[in-house]
Amino acid sequence: xxxxxxxxxxxxxIFRTAMLAVMVGLIAFALISNLKxxxxxxxxxxxxxxxxxxxxxxxEVVSLDDLEGQGVMINFWATYCxxxxxxxxxxxxxxxxxxxxxxxxxAVNLDSTNIVVExxxxxxxxxxxxxxxKNGQVMDQYNVSRLxxxxxxxxxGVVEEQVVGPLTLDKLxxxxxxxxxxx
Amino acid sequence: MNEITxxxxxxxxxGTVLCESCGKPVEDNQxxxxxxxxxxxxxxxxxSARRSQTYNRTFIDKVWNFFSSVxxxxxxxxxxxxxxxxxxxLPQEMYIPPGSDASTHYRDQYGLIGQIYYQxxxxxxxxxWWYMLLLALIGISIIIASLDRFIPLYKTLxxxxxxxxxxxxxxxxxxxxTESDSIDMHLMKxxxxxxxxxxxxxxxxLFAEKNRFSRWGPYVNHIGLIxxxxxxxxxxxxxxxxxxxxxxxxGETKMITxxxxxxxxxxxxxxxxxxDENDERFQEAIMRNGQPVPKTYQTNAVIYERTDDIxxxxxxxxxxxxxxxxxxxxxxxxxxxxxxxxxxxxxxxxEMTFKLHxxxxxxxxxxxxxxxxxxxxxxxELDSGHVVVLGSYFPEYELDDxxxxxxxxxxxxxxxxxxxxxxxESDGEPEVSFAGIGANVDGSGENEFxxxxxxxxxxxxTGLTVRKDYTLPFIALGGAIFxxxxxxxxxxxxxxxxxxxxxxxVWIAGHTNKNWVALKREIEKSTxxxxxxxxxxxxELKD
Numbered sequence: 001x002x003x004x005x006x007x008x009x010x011x012x013x014i015f016r017t018a019m020l021a022v023m024v025g026l027i028a029f030a031l032i033s034n035l036k037x038x039x040x041x042x043x044x045x046x047x048x049x050x051x052x053x054x055x056x057x058x059x060e061v062v063s064l065d066d067l068e069g070q071g072v073m074i075n076f077w078a079t080y081c082x083x084x085x086x087x088x089x090x091x092x093x094x095x096x097x098x099x100x101x102x103x104x105x106x107a108v109n110l111d112s113t114n115i116v117v118e119x120x121x122x123x124x125x126x127x128x129x130x131x132x133x134k135n136g137q138v139m140d141q142y143n144v145s146r147l148x149x150x151x152x153x154x155x156x157g158v159v160e161e162q163v164v165g166p167l168t169l170d171k172l173x174x175x176x177x178x179x180x181x182x183x
Numbered sequence: 184m185n186e187i188t189x190x191x192x193x194x195x196x197x198g199t200v201l202c203e204s205c206g207k208p209v210e211d212n213q214x215x216x217x218x219x220x221x222x223x224x225x226x227x228x229x230x231s232a233r234r235s236q237t238y239n240r241t242f243i244d245k246v247w248n249f250f251s252s253v254x255x256x257x258x259x260x261x262x263x264x265x266x267x268x269x270x271x272x273l274p275q276e277m278y279i280p281p282g283s284d285a286s287t288h289y290r291d292q293y294g295l296i297g298q299i300y301y302q303x304x305x306x307x308x309x310x311x312w313w314y315m316l317l318l319a320l321i322g323i324s325i326i327i328a329s330l331d332r333f334i335p336l337y338k339t340l341x342x343x344x345x346x347x348x349x350x351x352x353x354x355x356x357x358x359x360x361t362e363s364d365s366i367d368m369h370l371m372k373x374x375x376x377x378x379x380x381x382x383x384x385x386x387x388x389l390f391a392e393k394n395r396f397s398r399w400g401p402y403v404n405h406i407g408l409i410x411x412x413x414x415x416x417x418x419x420x421x422x423x424x425x426x427x428x429x430x431x432x433x434g435e436t437k438m439i440t441x442x443x444x445x446x447x448x449x450x451x452x453x454x455x456x457x458x459d460e461n462d463e464r465f466q467e468a469i470m471r472n473g474q475p476v477p478k479t480y481q482t483n484a485v486i487y488e489r490t491d492d493i494x495x496x497x498x499x500x501x502x503x504x505x506x507x508x509x510x511x512x513x514x515x516x517x518x519x520x521x522x523x524x525x526x527x528x529x530x531x532x533x534e535m536t537f538k539l540h541x542x543x544x545x546x547x548x549x550x551x552x553x554x555x556x557x558x559x560x561x562x563x564e565l566d567s568g569h570v571v572v573l574g575s576y577f578p579e580y581e582l583d584d585x586x587x588x589x590x591x592x593x594x595x596x597x598x599x600x601x602x603x604x605x606x607x608e609s610d611g612e613p614e615v616s617f618a619g620i621g622a623n624v625d626g627s628g629e630n631e632f633x634x635x636x637x638x639x640x641x642x643x644x645t646g647l648t649v650r651k652d653y654t655l656p657f658i659a660l661g662g663a664i665f666x667x668x669x670x671x672x673x674x675x676x677x678x679x680x681x682x683x684x685x686x687x688x689v690w691i692a693g694h695t696n697k698n699w700v701a702l703k704r705e706i707e708k709s710t711x712x713x714x715x716x717x718x719x720x721x722x723e724l725k726d
Contacts, residue, residue: 035312115561
């Protein structure tokens with residue numbers, strides 16, 4: 001084969017490869033963007049985005065960044081969500097134990113009225129902080145679509161585990177253990 | 184298996200059917216265009232080497248050649264068309280009644296077919312991954328097939344020489360031999376020029392050509408399509424395209440979805456106006472409709488911009504941007520966002536007023552109290568000294584196994600458990616009662632007092648579509664280029680006439696990509712007075 005032919009062939013191969021690579025890249029971009037649209041924004045292994053919310057019925061402000069160095073369990077719930085009621089007693093049961101081990105529970109509530117949550121808190125005797133996400137902004141930010149939804153964030157602010165649906169006592173204990181900082 | 188050197192001396196690329204320069208059919212390649220045993224040449228792409236057959240085919244070449252095939256492209260389009268058609272048979276997910284679950288809705292409504300429809304993802308067809316993949320494959324097919332045809336055709340038309348091979352001339356659809364020694368080639372040339380042909384000469388052979396650019400029409404058209412597709416692709420970039428939805432209750436200030444926490448909206452008032460039922464002009468139409476016909480939907484809103492650093496969940500500091508109204512077709516515009524009036528919900532409870540009275544005397548009264556359903560107080564002290572404590576509040580009340588529960592946080596069907604303490608007896612046992620819309624239950628059966636509903640106030644909720652779109656210019660540009668391509672290819676025809684002197688006269692041949700009648704007419708006009716006989720249409724002779 002002549003040298004010029006070889007050269008031409010090589011040029012063509014490079015051109016075709018480049019064209020196909022660009023087009024495949026564009027398609028991959030489109031498909032991934034499309035998929036991302038309806039999947040959760042905060043995934044396992046990602047940094048949990050910061051938020052700042054009021055503690056229920058008080059002016060006390062809690063921000064996630066302030067809890068750096070601690071394990072944080074973020075639980076999205078509402079009084080009108082039946083399965084949420086199941087796991088609340090478990091959280092209460094384990095709260096004081098893990099509080100001593102430097103793990104905080106943040107129960108992000110999505111109700112709109114104080115009284116409903118107050119009554120709930122009284123009824124179930126909950127002592128962990130309940131934060132009021134009145135407009136559901138934090139829920140949007142974390143792309144939570146079903147309640148209850150729980151994220152376990154480790155001391156470095158990285159999401160270790162993400163659970164949709166109610167937790168059992170055993171599972172809760174296990175996950176909380178995972179995010180307990182080493183001392 | 185490499186380049187083909189024609190007897191005219193021109194070196195053609197492998198796969199050439201007709202010599203780029205003189206048009207002589209390359210003997211071994213006639214099957215490529217189906218020219219064997221034909222009296223006429225297939226002139227598609229001027230016999231250029233369309234799909235170079237590479238000797239050592241790599242994987243890339245195989246992929247490339249697959250997409251280069253028009254047959255593959257047509258199949259992709261057909262499959263996409265069928266899929267699109269199926270996607271319109273049942274409503275898409277976004278059009279099923281709000282609140283219904285797609286996983287059961289299709290089965291319940293349409294049976295087995297509905298179930299299959301849902302399982303295969305047809306309920307969300309136009310954003311399903313495989314539909315997008317089909318569109319993308321069509322895009323690739325368009326690009327590769329165009330490149331593989333445009334480049335060889337362009338090269339061939341650029342290389343073509345005025346003097347054509349005898350076999351090429353003979354096998355043209357328009358062809359004629361004139362045997363005469365009094366032929367005026369000069370006049371022929373002038374005539375062709377008068378008909379706005381571009382004439383070149385080689386060894387006495389004439390070559391007249393016009394409107395070659397119309398051959399590029401389809402490719403320009405395809406560029407338009409690609410720009411269009413890329414424009415739609417840009418919609419995945421959040422900075423360029425936002426399409427969101429936001430519900431805002433009257434009196435509520437809410438973050439506008441899709442603005443990344445930058446903008447807030449307050450719904451001052453939602454107005455729904457119906458056509459006047461007492462107006463004679465509308466009566467008939469309203470009767471026919473069976474229910475009131477809305478005339479206007481309008482949201483009076485205030486738009487705010489957040490001025491402090493954005494921390495999600497934190498109460499924002501707001502600065503008013505503008506006051507505006509959103510009506511159907513008259514959206515609110517601010518910065519690069521547009522808010523369209525898209526939906527509404529009416530009659531959500533806002534306030535409820537109760538009165539405490541004797542169980543058996545509705546007209547008695549110990550005082551009234553009003554509950555703000557967004558922020559109820561825990562207890563209400565009445566003028567008479569009675570205290571009513573809210574034992575429980577259920578915004579959207581339902582009975583679940585005999586237990587009152589709320590199924591949402593929105594006051595759509597509010598209900599309460601009231602604990603009533605008579606004056607001075609706040610330490611004693613309260614009277615318990617349950618009150619809701621159309622329900623009032625005495626807790627003990629021996630209550631002295633009753634909490635009765637006197638009045639309520641409702642509010643509306645407006646639904647607005649939030650949109651930001653920077654992709655429209657691209658899509659419009661794509662559409663414009665597409666149209667230019669169509670016009671270019673449709674309204675002009677590429678016409679060529681060859682005249683070749685022979686020992687005892689001349690040969691004449693003509694070719695066009697469409698509108699043969701016009702070409703024949705122009706040849707007739709040009710040959711007038713030159714002594715050249717009007718050529719015949721060999722295609723017509725055959726038929």
